[in-house]
Amino acid sequence: MNAEPTQSEITTTIHLNSRKEGDSPAGLLEEFLATLSSEERKIIEEISQSSDKAMVVINRGSNLGSRFLITTEGASIGRATSSAIFLDDVTVSRKHGEIVAQDNRFVFKDLGSLNGTYINNVSVSEQELRTGDQIQIGKFHLLFVSGGK
DSSP: OOOOOOGGSOGGGGGGGOOTTOOOHHHHHHHHTTOHHHHHHHHHHHHTOOOOOOOEEEEETTTTTTTHHHHHHHHESSSTTTTTEEEOSTTTTTTTTEEEEETTTTEEEEOSSSHHHEEEEESEEEEOOOOOEEETTTTTEEEEEEEEO
């Protein structure tokens, strides 16, 4: 007899159809900022005014609220403990992706991950990031914040 899966066993990837493809996630960032303390909002606002730094914030998944600074050196993302953005779940590849700085902008690159990467509910292998973009990697949803374009 098969047991019904619990809510915690269902990955968020199957819920991609809950939003239309390409919908702007700008409201997600404002909603998330509203839940933060004034000190946390101040930190994110400082990043949003910097042209050479960016940040990703986990807004769904374990470690909710964790922030990761991204400089012009970029950041690796994956399940490997050596990743700058360490996402500890089997739905994340060891070397899942990276965010790199290119010509005063930040670009996400998927590194051939098994489950893929979605930005604003669209499967991507490479895409320029803009403030408010939601990056989905396995069970994790990350909000991107930058002062660039």
